[in-house]
Structure formats: structure tokens, C-alpha cells
Amino acid sequence: MITGGGGLIGSRIARLLSRVEARVTVLDRLDAYPDPVHKLFGLDSLDVELVVGDICERALLRRVLGGADYVVHAAAYADVAACTRHPGIAFAANVRGTQTVLEEVAASRARRLVFASSAAVYGSGGLESSGPQRFSEEQPLVPISVYANSKLWAEHQIRLLLGAPGGPEYTVLRYFSVYGDPQVPKVGSHSWMVAWLAMHARVGLPLRLNGGGGQVRDLVHVEDVAEATVLALVEPAAAGQTINVGTGKPTSVRRVAELVAAHYPEATFVETPRPAGDPLGGYADTTRADRLLRWRPRFDVRGGVARYVRWLTETPHAVPDWLTAGS
Template sequence: MSGDARDEDGAAGKDPGGSTGKAPAQTGKVVVTGAAGFIGSHLVESLRRGGAHVVGIDRKASWTEREIQPSATMGSLHAIRGDLAFSDLAECLEDASVVFHLAALPGVRPSWTQFPEYLHCNVLATQRLMDACVRAGVPRVVMASSSSVYGGAEGRMSEDDLPRPLSPYGVTKLAAERLALAFAARRDAALTVSALRFFTVYGPGQRPDMFISRVIGAALQGRPIEVYGDGTQVRDFVHVFDIVRALTLAAGAPGRGSTVLNVGTGSASSVNEVLALTGELTGVRPDVRYGAARIGDVRCTTADVSRAERRLGFTARTPLRAGLATQVEWARRTLTASPHAPTTGGGRIGMTPTDRA
């Protein structure tokens, strides 16, 4: 229902983008689906540090049901393990001021062969959650969508562009987005929806199959890196700290209208730039093996972030080098803690829409 969880020792630490321009703190009861995932774990920590009472839902076996009482520095956490498509959600949504819907099954390649599971996790689960939110009178839902809904568009991608997903994964993310907006448009619904289309999210705790995790892992473990294409293809890499700030800004934004917003940096970096920066930060020059580009590989994804700037006052503030440094530090700690358990997947590194959030 979410991406891979990070351990508690893998907390991100200091925001490399600085402390200015913080999103408003959420207070009261807040619900996070996909709470054990990459983004979800960062969000839960941030919300608790702001004093919120967090109800975290995830279906991972590693997500242990527990109740953590509030302290002088942290809000409480009620952890619930369950599947949104089957669970009774009424009690956990009662009196919630906002629901952050991050639960989803990620990945493009598996979606071609495991489509029923993607329908279950990304579409049916969203339908049941939104129906429960309407019944519970939840005022706002902030959900994670994806730049994968744009498909093969070249250049800067705008929310006004016609979505053209090129994979079953992208289709399910677009369907979930439209489902949420449809529920918000019901006359009997008190809620508004902010659907945030994340571009390529990276940072401490990133899923091990993702591009940057694999590059860093290969460098630290002395393995060669095989890259599809010549490495000049580019992506809009946005740090998870900025993603969390965008989520909380969307939750506290004034106005009652539902909206779709891109969340990225507005600029793009190439695969070769990431490889070079990783080499500088790890002290290991990557052993790159270039191969043929794959059919359907998109040359460029860059977010048009003007709408998020206007609606939320959001601007990504984590430079790529500083953001990569946080992930390299986390990967080093993880490898030191478990030197015989690789933290990254093997195989070739591609830059198809699989690598988008």
C-alpha cells in the first residue's frame, strides 16, 4: 500500500534547504495512509513534531499496531495495520481535520503484469477511502498523484496538459486522482481535495529500486552501474523534505476549491549529472556501463510549478547536491548498520516513467 519503510534511525535530520518558509503546523487529529512508506514516514514524523495526533494506516507486515502517547516534543501516533479496500475506516476518520492519502502500489514495470493488484491498491482503495471521508465529514483530503499521468509529454509539464499515461500504473494514478475529485464534487460532500502530482522524489529512505538509491548503493558497494541510454535524459528531482512541506501547505491552504498541483523544482538534471554528483559525494567514481535506450523512454520531465507557487506559496528549496548528500549519509548509516544486507536492487538502471513518483 506504500513504498518501502525506512527504519527510525533513518530519519532525515536537518532540512538542507534551510528553516525558512515552513509550512503551517497541523493540529488535532490527522490521518495518513501509506504511513510506513518513504514519503509517509517522513510526513508522520513531521506532523508529530508539529504536535498533531496522527493516525497512521498501512498494510505492511512491518507496520506494527501500537499507540505512542504524546511527549513534550512529539504528538501521539495511533498506528493501524490494514488494507483500505477492506478495513472499516469510520472510526479512524472520525473528527479528522485532514487526510493525507499516500497509500499506493508504485512502479511501472510490474503494473503490466500485476494490474489487478494495482487496481486494488490504487483505485479500489481510493474509492473506499473517499466514500468513507464523505460519510465522516472530513473537510480536506491531500493525495499523492504522479507525474506519470502526463505520459510522454516533452518539456515543461503543466496541469492544463491533457494526461496521456503510458503505463497501467499511470492509468491507475490518474483514475485515483479523478475519483477523489469526483467525490469532492458531490453535493453532499463537505470536503475539498488537493491532488499533488509528484515528480521524481528522492531522499533518505527512498525505495531501493529507484534510480538514485541504486546509483548510491552501487557506488558505496563498488558495483558497476548500467544505464539505459547515453545519460543525457533529464528528470525533475524533488527532495522528500520539499514534498512533505508541499503536503502540509496543501492541507492548510485557504479556500474551498479542489485542485490539481504539480510538485517539483521547475528544473531538471540529467542522469550524468546525478552520477557525477554521486561520485563527488561518495568519493567513488561511478563505473558506468551505458546501453541502448529503451522503447518509450521519455527524454525529459520538468514540472511547471507556477500553480503551486500561486496557490500554496510553495517553492522547492533543496538543491540537488545538498539533497543527494542527505541520501548518501543515510545510505552509509544503513550499510554500516547492516553490512551484509544490500540496501539497493541490482540490475540495470533505467529512466523510464518507472522512476517517477
């Protein structure tokens, strides 16, 4: 069972599980994007059971969980800027919703829950450091946004409620900067930079570099993220572990913009202030992912950006109307 399986990451996980003939149930409110975007994710083309509903609806959640051996909890109000603007909504989805999921999983027959956490829990790391920082799972966590706080709370709560002898196991995955087709940005967001920059370039808008683009990200392709998540469901060594899911390679926002602009010769750049809650960033220590999941990413940033641009060329209707209205 996948909560939030109607989104970008959840739908890729569902697709991969379907390929290995797992019986998949998706629980999603389907309100994070307009219908045309959800159609791009292709969930309706998969052999999965789709249940439209909220993880806070306990009776519904209990029914959907009834036959699940494994659970991926990916449902969240998953946008840094939106969580900052609407902390009450973030609390309802990411805290109260997660608490409901954990209580019901603890009482279910499920063998393991994999939680989609975020590298946002690291914040900007040690501010005294210079240069790109390598984030390891054991270092102190300094979240600087509502979204990051909600993810860190969920990590602690998972450890409190799951993992007891005889009960469901858990694995926490800290996703770094996920990108890749068919990703579509949201209004007012400053996340999902590959999609943002590529779509701006396509419609002739300047490529916006918040804070000058010096922030560092570890860009990990959504197909790689889905593979790591499925492995975390079944790898024995992953039980009770927190694992980074990234490439282990730092890339600046400006460098991503340059890779995008290479495909759009007329592209221009504009520098804007860095928004609140936008971390300076860093890159993943991937030692645990390699050792515990036996997983390494297949996509590098250059190839992943080129793939996204090709997809956008082949799928021009993916550019949302609100963005084209600004061109």
C-alpha cells in the same frame, strides 16, 4: 489520517505533522518493504497511532476515519515496474482501494483530502518537442504505464466524488521524482534513482544508465514534498486544485549518476536499454505551487545527493541484502 503513512513519503508527512502537534493516525499494510527498511523510516519513534490494515477493508477504514479532520491518501502500489508486471495488484490497490477511500471520506466529517498523485500522468508529454519539457497542470495527459493510468483514474474519480458543497474538499498533488534519505530501492525497480545509484556505487556495482541516462527528471527532496503536502491540507486557495510538486529544474539521469560518482571515485557506468513505461520525462511548472501553497523547495539536487550519500555512509546497514549479494 494518512493512508500509506508507513512508507517513505507518508512517514515524513507524519513526522512533520507530529512536530506541529497534530494528532496523527497512520493506516498502512506495512508490507511494501521488509521490517528493517520500515524501521529506517522511524515511524515507531513518533507519537502517532499506527493501524496495520488495508484501505480495501471498508469497516477498518471507516473506523480509522471516524475522527479525522484531514486525510492524506498516499497508499498505493507505488512502483512503475511492479505495476507493469502485476497490473491486477495495481488495480486492487490503486483503483479499488482508492474508490473505497473516496467513498468513506465523502461520508465522513473530514474537511479535506490531499491525494498523492504523480508526474507519471504526463508520460513523455508532447513527443514532437525537443529538449526537456516543462509540464503544466493544464496540459493534455498521456500516461504510458499502468501505474500512471491508475493515478490518472484516481484524479478523475476524486473530482467526481468530492468537492460538492458541504462535503470534503480535495487537493491533488502531482509529485515529481521524490528522493532523499531514508529511501531504499525495491527489487526489480527502476525508480528512486538517487538511492539506486548511490547504493550501487557504495557496494562496487556499476551505475546503470537505462537508455543511456538521457531521460529528464525533476528531483524533489522528500522533506520538501512533505512540507508541500501539509500546506495543501490547510491552504484555502488549494481547495479543488491540482498542483505540481517539483523544483522546476530538469536534471538528466546521467547527471544524477555523475553527482553520485563524485562521492565514489571508483564508480563505473554501464548503459542498458530503457525499460517499458519509463518516460522520457520533464520538469514541473511550479507557478501554482508558489501561488497557491506559498511553497518553494529548499533542497537542490547537488545538496540532496550529498545528504543522501552522508546518510548512507552513516547507515551502511540500509543497503539491502539482495543488493550486496550482487556485488
